[in-house]
Amino acid sequence: MADYEKQTSVEQEMATQVEKLGPEKAAIVAAQHFEHPTPDEEAKVIRKLDRRLLPLVFVLYSLAVLDRSNLGNARLAGLQKDIDIAGERYAWLGTIFYISYILFQWTQMGWKQFKPHIWCASVVLLWGFVATIQAAAKSWGGLMTCRFFLAIAEAAFGPGVPLYLSFFYPRDKVGFRHGVFISGAAMANAYGGVLAYGITQIKGSLAPWKILFLIEGLPTCCFAVIVWFFLPDGILQARFLNEREKQVALHFVARNQRIDVGKEQGLRFKEVLEGIRDPKSWIPGMMYFGCNVSYASLPLFVPTIISYLGKWDKAQSNGLSAPPYLLCFFYIIGVCFLSDRLKMRGPFVALSGIIGAIGFLILATATKTGVRYFAIFMAVQIFAAVALLLAWTANIHATESKRAGGYAVLATLGQCGPLLGTNVFPDSEKPFFRKGMWISAAFCLLVAVLACCLSLWLIHENKKMAKEGMPEVEEFEDTSVARESGRHEKHRYIW
Numbered sequence: 001m002a003d004y005e006k007q008t009s010v011e012q013e014m015a016t017q018v019e020k021l022g023p024e025k026a027a028i029v030a031a032q033h034f035e036h037p038t039p040d041e042e043a044k045v046i047r048k049l050d051r052r053l054l055p056l057v058f059v060l061y062s063l064a065v066l067d068r069s070n071l072g073n074a075r076l077a078g079l080q081k082d083i084d085i086a087g088e089r090y091a092w093l094g095t096i097f098y099i100s101y102i103l104f105q106w107t108q109m110g111w112k113q114f115k116p117h118i119w120c121a122s123v124v125l126l127w128g129f130v131a132t133i134q135a136a137a138k139s140w141g142g143l144m145t146c147r148f149f150l151a152i153a154e155a156a157f158g159p160g161v162p163l164y165l166s167f168f169y170p171r172d173k174v175g176f177r178h179g180v181f182i183s184g185a186a187m188a189n190a191y192g193g194v195l196a197y198g199i200t201q202i203k204g205s206l207a208p209w210k211i212l213f214l215i216e217g218l219p220t221c222c223f224a225v226i227v228w229f230f231l232p233d234g235i236l237q238a239r240f241l242n243e244r245e246k247q248v249a250l251h252f253v254a255r256n257q258r259i260d261v262g263k264e265q266g267l268r269f270k271e272v273l274e275g276i277r278d279p280k281s282w283i284p285g286m287m288y289f290g291c292n293v294s295y296a297s298l299p300l301f302v303p304t305i306i307s308y309l310g311k312w313d314k315a316q317s318n319g320l321s322a323p324p325y326l327l328c329f330f331y332i333i334g335v336c337f338l339s340d341r342l343k344m345r346g347p348f349v350a351l352s353g354i355i356g357a358i359g360f361l362i363l364a365t366a367t368k369t370g371v372r373y374f375a376i377f378m379a380v381q382i383f384a385a386v387a388l389l390l391a392w393t394a395n396i397h398a399t400e401s402k403r404a405g406g407y408a409v410l411a412t413l414g415q416c417g418p419l420l421g422t423n424v425f426p427d428s429e430k431p432f433f434r435k436g437m438w439i440s441a442a443f444c445l446l447v448a449v450l451a452c453c454l455s456l457w458l459i460h461e462n463k464k465m466a467k468e469g470m471p472e473v474e475e476f477e478d479t480s481v482a483r484e485s486g487r488h489e490k491h492r493y494i495w
Contacts, residue, residue, distance in 0.1 A: 036251070037248045037251065037252075041248055042170075042248060042252050044245075045241065045245045045248045045249050045252075046169070046170075046173065046252075048240060048241060048245065049168050049169065049238075049241075049249070050177070052230070052232065052238070052240055053165065053168060053177075053231075053232075054177060054180050054181075056226075056227065056230065056231055057161050057164075057165070057180075057181045057184070058180055058181060058183070058184045058187075059184065059223065060120075060124060060157070060161075060184070060223065060227070061158060061161065061181055061182070061184035061185060061188075062184035062185070062187050062188040063124075063128075063188070063216075063219065063220045063223065064127065064154050064157060064158055064184075064188075064220075065184065065185040065188040065189065065192075066188040066191075066192050066216050067127060067128070067131035067150065067154075067216060067217060067220060068097065068150065068154060069188070069189060069192065070192055070196065070212060070213070070216055071093055071094070071147075072302070073192060073195075073196030073212060074196075074209040074212050074213065075090065075209075076196070076200070077196060077199065077200045077207075077208040077209040077212055078200075078207050078208050078209050079207075079209040082207055082209070083137065083138070083139060083140055083143065084140060085140055085143070087427065089140050091423055091426070092144065093140075093143055093144065093147055094418070094423075095418075095419060095423065096144050096147050096148055096151075097147045097148070097150065097151045097418075098151070098296070098415060098416075098418040098419050099148075099151075099419070100147075100148045100149075100151035100152055100155070101151040101154065101155045101415050101418075102155075102412060102415045102416055102419075104151065104152045104155040104156065105155055105159060105408060105411045105412040105415060106408060106412075107152070107155055107156040107160075108155065108156060108157075108158075108159040108160035108163065108404075108407060108408065108411060109160070109267060109272070109404050109408065110123075110156055110160065111160035111161070111163055111164045111404075112160075112163060112267050112400060112401065112404050113267050115233045116164055116231060116232075116233050116234075117227060117228055117229075117230075117231040117232070117233055118228075119156070120157065120227050120231055121224045121225070121227040121228040121231070122224075123153045123154075123156040123157045124153075124157065124220060124221075124223060124224040124227055125221055125224035126149075126152075126153040127150055127153030127154050127157065127220065128217055128218070128219075128220030128221035128222075128223070128224060129217075129221060130146055130149045130150045130153060131146075131150060131213065131216065131217035131220060132213065132214060132217030132218055132220075132221065133146065133217075134146045134150075134213040134217070135206075135209075135210040135211075135213035135214045135217070155411075155415075159407060159410075159411035159415075160407070161181055162178050162181070162390040162391075162393070162394060162407060163394075163400075163403055163404055163407050165177050165178060165181065166394040166400070166403055167234055167235070167253070167259075167400065168234075168235060168249065168253065169252075169253065170252045170253060170255055171255070171256055171257050171394060171395050171494065172340060172343050172395075172494060173340050174340075174391050174394055174395075175336045175339045175340045175345065175387070175388065175391030175392075176333075176336045176337050176339075176340045178336065178387050178388075178390040178391045178394075179332050179333055179335070179336025179337070179339075179384075179387040179388075179391075180333065180336075181387070181390075182332060182383070182384075182386055182387035182390065183328075183329045183332040183333055183387070185383065186325045186326070186328040186329040186332060186380070186383060187325070187326075187329050188325075189298075189302075189321070189322075189325035189328075190322040190323070190325035190326040190328075190329060191322065192216075192322075194322045195212075195215070195216070196212060199211055199212045199215060235249045235250055235253065236250075256398075256491040256492060257397075257398050257399070257491060258398050258399045258400075259400065260399075260400050260401075267401050267404060268399070268400075268401035269401070270401075271399050271400075271401035271402040271405065272401050272402065272404055272405040272408075273405060274402050274405065275397050275401070275402035275403065275404065275405025275406040275407075275408070275409070276405040276406075276408065276409055278396075278397070278402075278405075278406065280396050280406075280454070280457075280458075281393070281396070281397075281405065281406040281409040281410065282409060282413065283450055283453070283454045283457075284389045284392055284393050284396075284406075284410050284454070285409050285410045285411075285412070285413030285414055286413060286446075286450055287349065287385065287389055287414075287446075287447045287450045287451060287454075288386065288389050288410055288411070288413060288414025288415075288417070289413050289414050289416055289417040289443075290353075290417065290443035290444065290446045290447040290450070291353075291382055291383070291385050291386050291389070291414070291417065291443075291444075291447055292386075292414050292415065292416075292417025292418050292421055293417040293418070293420050293421040293424075293439065293440065293443040294356055294360065294379070294382045294417075294421065294440040294441075294443050294444050294447075295356075295380070295382050295383045295386070295421070296417060296418035296421040298379070298380060302321045302324070302376065302380075306320050306321055306373070306376070320373075323377070324376045324377045324379075324380045325380060327377050327380075327381075328380045328381055328383055328384070331381050331384055332383065332384045332387050335348050335351070335352065335384050335387075335388070336348075336384070336387050336388065336391070339388055339391070340391075343494050344455075344494070344495065345388050345389075345391060345392040345395065345451075345455075345494060345495065346392075346451045346452060346454055346455030346458075346495050347451075347455065348384075348385075348388050349385045349388045349389065349392070349447065349448070349451035350447075350448040350449075350451040350452055350455075351448075352381055352382055352383075352384040352385040352388070352447075353382060353385055353444045353445065353446075353447035353448030353451065354444070354445070354448050355378055355381045355382070356378065356379055356380075356381050356382030356385075356440075356441075356444040356447075357382075357441045357442075357444035357445045357448070358375075358378055359375045359376065359377070359378025359379030359380070359381070359382075360375075360379050360437045360438075360440040360441035360444060361437070361441045362374075362375035362378070363375045363376070363379060363432075363433075363437040364432075364434050364437035364438050364441060367432070379440070382444050382447070385447055385451075386414075389410065389414075390407075390410075392454075392494070393406045393407055393410050394406075394407075395493065395494040396458075396493060398491050417443075420439075421440070424436035424439045424440065454495075455495045458493040458494075458495035459495050461493055462492050462493055462495070465492060470491075470492065472492055
């Protein structure tokens with residue numbers, strides 16, 4: 001009882017400090033008298049953050065990827081019979097999405113510039129609406145317009161979530177959380193195939209592809225309401241944390257990186273430009289480009305590729321596209337967990353690139369059905385590298401605004417990959433699509449090589465900082481953005 005009363009008294013005192021000094025100064029004062037948490041106490045706070053944040057971002061990204069990639073399932077569900085999307089027209093539906101997606105990558109900074117719950121709820125509602133009204137399209141031009149605006153909304157959402165998560169988690173534990181977020185894409189592609197298989201069995205007045213767009217678009221609109229009420233804007237605004245837990249969270253997030261206390265909204269444009277100019281922002285962007293050349297086309301073309309592997313109808317091909325993505329889901333979770341535990345990013349990125357390359361090489365050379373289907377399980381694992389690159393970019397940049405600049409480079413460069421990836425499987429190459437497989441394998445290997453190069457560069461930088469006397473761990477008092485001297489902008493890298 002005495003401990004409870006003491007805790008309550010401490011929380012009341014902190015609340016009074018916040019009211020008198022404002023959140024920024026109060027946080028600095030609290031840090032000066034801060035009792036360092038035990039590992040168990042930190043783990044407890046992280047579990048509370050996980051329970052609130054991870055289900056939200058996982059489901060949201062699953063819905064985003066489902067609404068983006070269900071075009072391949074809709075094609076097999078009769079879309080091509082009702083609307084002329086033959087030949088290059090179908091490829092253009094994928095291409096126009098990524099052109100718009102690239103042009104609007106800068107909108108991801110809205111996660112930092114505005115209150116996240118308002119920003120996120122708004123863009124979720126927008127993309128859910130656009131995804132749903134695809135069911136009303138009557139022409140190729142109408143579908144092209146929908147795909148263009150769908151990409152604007154999704155560009156404002158997905159690429160900014162890794163930045164948002166970095167506001168809440170320690171730099172050496174954010175990789176697993178990025179993995180959970182990204183694994184939503186693998187899960188969406190898995191149950192998307194099963195869902196499409198079920199929808200194609202529906203017999204009614206509406207065409208199956210229209211029902212597909214409605215069933216997969218309307219839940220997104222509803223989820224925007226949940227986001228509005230349950231997504232926290234930052235640590236100090238997290239109502240599910242008490243005052244002590246907020247201080248613990250500020251402490252571990254600020255370890256070896258700088259945080260904005262009391263200025264959660266608003267970009268520091270000088271730091272954004274520093275992140276954009278940093279060469280270490282561009283190498284992950286090139287790797288992301290390679291991942292997307294290899295992976296982005298798969299959700300659109302895997303059902304079609306599978307349909308040529310054996311004597312399966314279109315509905316069965318949709319269903320058989322699910323298992324490879326289910327394996328990818330578990331692989332992402334596992335590899336991101338190990339990456340955090342070992343504090344390494346590059347080796348796991350390289351491993352994912354090599355596994356993906358082997359899968360594409362088998363698809364480029366083999367002709368037997370069983371072997372080629374097994375190879376798809378390997379090829380999709382390149383997607384795990386994306387989750388690791390999101391964490392790696394966060395680890396490279398010390399400040400929130402600089403991370404925003406780094407993520408803008410990563411996403412803009414990376415999202416150019418699908419422009420190539422969605423055009424390497426032309427109908428003229430069927431049934432084996434060998435050219436697309438060779439190109440995808442080459443880019444997977446490029447990812448592995450660049451990962452090794454960046455790791456060696458960061459190891460070299462760490463050795464230089466060690467010689468200069470840079471401490472291996474910097475705590476909240478030193479890394480707070482309230483110190484404008486700039487002395488503590490450097491930090492040891494996770495390679």
